[in-house]
Amino acid sequence: MFDVKKVSIELGGKTLTLETGRIARQADAAVLATYGETVVLCAVTAAKSVKEGQDFFPLTVHYQEKYSAAGRIPGGFFKRERGATEKETLVSRLIDRPVRPLFPEGFYNEINVIAQVLSFDGESEPDIVAMIAASAALTLSGVPFLGPIGAARVGYKDGEYQLNPSLDEVKTGELDLVVAATGNAVMMVESEAKELSEDVMLGAVLFAHEASKKVVNAIIDLAEKAAKDPWDVAKGDNLDDLKKKLKKLIGKDIAAAYKLTDKSARSSAINAARDKAKAFFAEEGLDAQSVMAGIKLTKKLEAEIVRTAILKEGKRIDGRTTTQIRPIEAMVGFLPRTHGSALFTRGETQAICTTTLGTKDAEQMIDGLTGLHYESFMLHYNFPPYSVGEVGRFGAPGRREVGHGKLAWRALHPVLPSKEEFPYTIRVLSDITESNGSSSMATVCGGSLSMMDAGVPLKRPVSGIAMGLILEGKEFAVISDILGDEDHLGDMDFKVAGTEAGITTMQMDIKVAGITQEIFEVALRQAKEGRAHILGEMSKALSSTRTELSAHAPRIETIQIDKSKIRDVIGTGGKVIREIVAETGAKVDIDDEGIIKISSSDINQIEAAKKWILGIVEEAEVGKIYTGKVVNIVDFGAFVNFMGGKDGLVHVSEMKNERVEKPTDVVSEGQEVKVKVLEIDPRGKVRLSMRVVDQETGEELEDTRPPREPRGDRGGDREGGRGDRNRRDRGGDRGGRGGDRGPRRDRGPRGEGKGDDDGSSAGLPDFLTQD
Known part of the structure; x- marks a missing residue:
């Protein structure tokens, strides 16, 4: 049923296969190009006649990537391929540019070239495959295409050229160069390089040209098997007489116009010469087709005058030499x-x-x-x-x-x-x-x-x-x-x-x-x-990069935290990071590696957010003094947030060197205080002190209170008389009522119903008690 023709060659370590006769048989030509597991279908159709009055070549190239080619569903609301992306537009131009000059002058039939990526292996860009498929389809179609062309991508790494490198090789290499060429000469070059020399770039182009020749020969082999009969292209009339008359009529005017250095003046003079030519066409009574040919002759005459002056005399339109740069x-x-x-x-x-x-x-x-x-x-x-x-x-x-x-x-x-x-x-x-x-x-x-x-x-x-x-x-x-x-x-x-x-x-x-x-x-x-x-x-305008950013530009500061601390900075459902942004006004971005970027046009906002984050991720140090804020007051003391996300308890006995009846006599919620870390228990609970820190200067004060009695001496009489020590959730309510619970122990002279000797709840950990 199918009359399939195909050719295959080895190219850059993979097999390139060109096939025709199976798919899109109603197009003038269609080629299925396969390279590795990347497959591109290119179909060419051409109008059999020219629209009346048309004087240009309407070649249109469309390149499209099907998401299904990579096993993906398009993003967005519509879930289908929409208008051309930037990449599709660029590849369409990449195909168009080398093939357009290879059509004969005067051929104005409309041609449509559509290349679609049907399968993508994720290794090499499919643009090279699309260029080769388009060249092959044009060659098979019978239209007057003076090809074929081949195409190749070249990478460069460690002093070696790479033919059709993978995506990863391009990223890590020093060059990404695409060349399209006929068997005899280079037609197009497109590249990005990491400051390479002229010799390296020229070598890359020649390397690509050699690979392109293999592709050209493969397309010719396929054409010998499956090409359609070439079109008969009408030869233009002999217009030598008309050309001589035009040169005599407006030749001097055009030459004078192209000596004007100002573009506007030059354009006006050239338009005046063209108007004179149109008036001549009207006097001669030429038909529409002859007038169109005459207009083209006028443009050819302009090109001839300019090109001759440059080639023979070394003089350009604006009077410069061939190497001179404009002001x-x-x-x-x-x-x-x-x-x-x-x-x-x-x-x-x-x-x-x-x-x-x-x-x-x-x-x-x-x-x-x-x-x-x-x-x-x-x-x-x-x-x-x-x-x-x-x-x-x-x-x-x-x-x-x-x-x-x-x-x-x-x-x-x-x-x-x-x-x-x-x-x-x-x-x-x-x-x-x-x-x-x-x-x-x-x-x-x-x-x-x-x-x-x-x-x-x-x-x-x-x-x-x-x-x-x-x-x-x-x-x-x-x-x-x-x-x-x-x-x-x-x-x-x-x-x-x-x-x-x-x-x-x-x-x-x-x-x-x-x-x-x-x-x-x-x-x-x-x-x-x-x-x-x-x-x-x-x-002369600026020789090096400015050392300071504009006052209107955002500032970004980057800090690195331990990965284990990421969840602490983000918080449950993003609560903490949202609070940081809301309170400081700075933007905060954090990635999976623990890199945090803090940005704002106000350096104070950056510093505030940075301080907050460092407070969350830093570990408290015993003996170090911090500035904190009172966040909660209870009967037995006050909880102070002193490192962003860290809280510690200042027991009522650690607020002042004298006895304090109620914590509210000393502190209030929201008050800023200076605290010293006294102890951190194995569970991470922190005991703080205000009394050993000067609240004005933040300097550490000498501890005048007599040393505490060793805890081990009191362990025996705490065993049986205070009930279940695991009932910590109720300890805060019982600070002064320890003598009313459970079997009472012999308190001696202090057992008068005011609680234990430190006035604290039996449910509190030892380090929250005071002597």
């Missing part, structure tokens, strides 16, 4: 109420970056295939339409904003302090206020400065730069700090960020069929020089 101005601390702020301007690109510090309860909760986890570092990037002088949609972030924000996140994440060093939740917000090339790298620079302004102890400052490429045959020019127009008209968008010690992230997108190792080496070397220059300019 940079950076300032910090210009927003008064934020915890940290920076305004970073490079040419006509500008970002306002702010840093906000929060406590553990501000962490972001993320639910995914690997389970629930919490993220303590967030970076959010916003790109409003006014930043490019346009009217447009303003609202929730789109795919581009999510991608740019994640790129900046990867650049800054490797230099953050550990949670033990800096136990804060960090949010960096980047609002782009002007954009003319590489706003994501402006976010890296501004984000680094704003965190330093907030007092986040970064390992080193981070800068970023965007590189471009003009490639014609074997001739090429790599250009530093590209403008928006150079991005649109060039062949590469290559972003590199890092510190003076090494690279923290690298992202590359290619608009042609890949670049060579030589171009890559030149781009990396040139980017290193540019990053160093930008770091120097940033240091």
Whole structure:
């Protein structure tokens, strides 16, 4: 019934299997990719015709993770997969970016690529499998796809590269790099690194490319068995005559426009040239399709003029050399109420970056295939339409904003302090206020400065730069700090960020069929020089992290307690910890390891909560003096809370050096007193004294009372005359009535019905009695 075709190869210690013909047979192509026990289904469908007047390529890629793939049920109210998560959006872009340039110019049929994770083994990220499945499905579908591409992830640890490392290996390693490539050249790079050198990064890319070639060959083998007939793609009309007329008509106008350094003036001049071309089309009486072709020719003419000037003359749109960086101005601390702020301007690109510090309860909760986890570092990037002088949609972030924000996140994440060093939740917000090339790298620079302004102890400052490429045959020019127009008209968008010690992230997108190792080496070397220059300019605003946090930021103090004391701090049903928070005003977080974080913007609240907690967990010491509060008064004395959760008894005889008739003559509930620990019995009961402590100064006084009679001498006459000594629950009521109970013993001259010789209840433990 099924005409199943499949191929298998060994890749990174696991078997990769690509299968088609069994599932989703009504799609133009569907591939089931299995790697280990991770399974991804990718289906491709393509429209057979183009909508009238359409002049762009509508490729849409969707990546979705099914929770059932990991044996989980989604959290939340609806209990089903909803809109795309941030990770799904990022992987969708990861698939889209390398395949989009591999469709021929002029192909405008709509294509839909849907990749779904059906099984996840918990070892390796399924994004690589999804990229391979998408490439295979496009290759089998018959659409004019100039692939296939392969993909690989590379880790780096102990000087060795790792192919498709596990999740744990990525966490403990120094590199997480993803590469997509054809058999001949690299198409895309995405990475996060722990300050690695250019040589190590280049080696990782080449290592991934070798693995990608094996995947490409496997897809070709599958295509030879199961590929559909290729589509007939209509060839465009010969428009050489129209191109010559356009060049004669507006060539000089475009050349002059691209010599204007101001973006607004340049845009106005280019629009005027385009309007002249449209008027020419109308005079010529061209049909709609020819007009559309003419508009594209106009854009090609613009690209040709700009690219030729850069490649042949070394002159760029704004007059810079290929290695020159635009003027940079950076300032910090210009927003008064934020915890940290920076305004970073490079040419006509500008970002306002702010840093906000929060406590553990501000962490972001993320639910995914690997389970629930919490993220303590967030970076959010916003790109409003006014930043490019346009009217447009303003609202929730789109795919581009999510991608740019994640790129900046990867650049800054490797230099953050550990949670033990800096136990804060960090949010960096980047609002782009002007954009003319590489706003994501402006976010890296501004984000680094704003965190330093907030007092986040970064390992080193981070800068970023965007590189471009003009490639014609074997001739090429790599250009530093590209403008928006150079991005649109060039062949590469290559972003590199890092510190003076090494690279923290690298992202590359290619608009042609890949670049060579030589171009890559030149781009990396040139980017290193540019990053160093930008770091120097940033240091003029702030060269190191501030030593003090903002007055508006919360303070966090961390203490470690014994695990056995956790229940004492929390209390029954959380009673104690809620009381600490309510009374002191500080936030208190405690984990299973006994690490307690106390936070507040008021240092006095932190100290109060810390003192309370330490009082609960510390053990009382005999002979030590404490300050406490009277919490309960009974006939025979007063109970004093002196170490947070610890109470002890000050017997009436230990309140003063003279006789005290009633405890209320000396103390009242809520009164603060100073006490000395006299004794702690094996059951933890504490006997306290006020009389040996100066209540004003807290200094210990000399005990002028004669020493107590040894207890052993009185043991005999206490045996039979005082009833059951286990009836302690009733002892407090009987302090003066000991002579009225049970068989009376011979009291001698003191047996006059006033109780035992110490006036205490028979039910009290020995250490609560007085001489």
